[in-house]
Amino acid sequence: MNVTRGFTGRPRVHRPGLPPGQYDAGDDWPVLSAEVTPDLAPADWTFRVDGLVEEPRTWNWEQAHALPGSVYEGDIHCVTSWSKFGVRFGGVSLDAFLAAVRPLPTATHAVAYSHTGYTTNLPLTDLTGGKAWIAFSHDGRPLAPEHGGPARLLVPHLYFWKSAKWIAGLKLLDHDEPGFWEQNGYHARGNPWEEQRYSGD
Amino acid sequence: MTETTFTPPTRFAIPGRIAVTHQGANVWQTATLTEIRRETPRAATFRFAVPAWVGHVPGQHLQLRLTAEDGYRAQRHYSLASAPDDSGHIELTLDHVEGGEVSGWFHGEARPGDRVEVRGPVSGFFAWPGDRPALLIGAGSGVVPLMSMVRHHRARGLGVPLRLLVSARSPEELIYAREYGAETTPVFTRSAPPGTPVGRIAAAHLEPVLAEAPPGGWEAYVCGSNAFAEHASRLLVAAGQPVDRIRIERFG
Secondary structure, eight states: OOOOTTOOOSOOOOOTTOOTTOEEOTTOOOOOOSSOOOOOOGGGOEEEEEESBSSOEEEEHHHHHTSOOEEEEEEEEOTTSEEEEEEEEEEEEHHHHHHHHOBOTTOOEEEEEETTSOEEEEEGGGTSSSOOEEEEEETTEEOOGGGTTTOEEEOTTSOGGGSOTTEEEEEEESSOOOOHHHHTTBOSSOOGGGTOOBTTO | OOOOOOOOSSSOOOOOSSOOOOTTTSOOEEEEEEEEEEOSSSEEEEEEEOTTOOOOOTTOEEEEEEEOTTSOEEEEEEEOOSOOOSSSEEEEEEEOOTTOHHHHHHHHTOOTTOEEEEEEEEOSSSOOOSOSOEEEEEEGGGHHHHHHHHHHHHHTTOOSOEEEEEEESSGGGOTTGGGOOTTEEEEESSOOSTTSOBSOOOHHHHHHHHHTOOTTOOEEEEEEEHHHHHHHHHHHHHTTOOGGGEEEEEEO
């Protein structure tokens, strides 16, 4: 262990739920995105699921909101080392969208892409079984544009760069295909509990 | 059936500027503090000897961690301030963040000879190898990765056009004030030298620069707080800079 002389860290209590290498950001919710925040009105938002599915489909704002609502209450973790506890997102479980398009048995992965062109890759098993959402609100209010509003992907058990802002669609594939940050050196999966920050971690 | 490589239908999707070599990204190594230079009342530059540093491209950052005696570790990402060179040293410029756990140690405790751990460089997105005309826009400590680019440009005598717009609250808070040359336009938001207007970066600052864009246009690099990044990137778009030629690094 390489102790840093004179470094004690903040006074701290053990915080269950804080992955290794993370700190509690408290009320802060830092904004991190590489691109210009788009002007995307709900009326212009669409969400498409295609690729290896039986029936590709596109939902508009009203059609997506007609699906059963689902809430995530829990924590989120950013690779830049902040975590935020007790967030509350409202939206629709991704299971509801996937049920409508019926993924083919050959589908193993997905590329999520944004209305900006941002992409990120995920194993399909990280998107199913109540683990992922299309989120429209945060703390009961519409999701702010800089946080991905009007709609973002939410995959809270992985680092937050996987939760693509301004989500436009998912393409299901039979192989893994690195997205934007993954091509820039980040880990293919991004599990905070295993500190999968960079490629090779 | 195997799908071909997926290409999103929309405009951003800028590829990274450099191919990321993963060499160095996974290995923690010891960095020994060799020098501290005060830049402003709130910011100082920390120079480290990192003998096995694999090199970086301006705009890249590193991960740094401090370890307490009880094993507790704090880690942060910091942009590299120094230009790439073969000195075996790198430099970081850090703001003293109110209540900051890591910046508090740097500004209150650190002295030459202290050792920390770093790994990197990481990320190829905000990197600038010096090949394309670059319009750099930063505020506060957001100027740090941009200064690495300016220093690289000078050190290599690059001929590619480079412009820097840097915003600070006052001349006293302008980081690297002594180093700027003809490529730089400082903008002061709270107080300015006599005869210099006070205010945020505005369309009037950008329009002349965009009007004299070199062939092929500028690659814009914006770095600062989120509020600044939002403001500056929207100004750029409004002034006609394509969204897919704007790279943003937000300090959360």
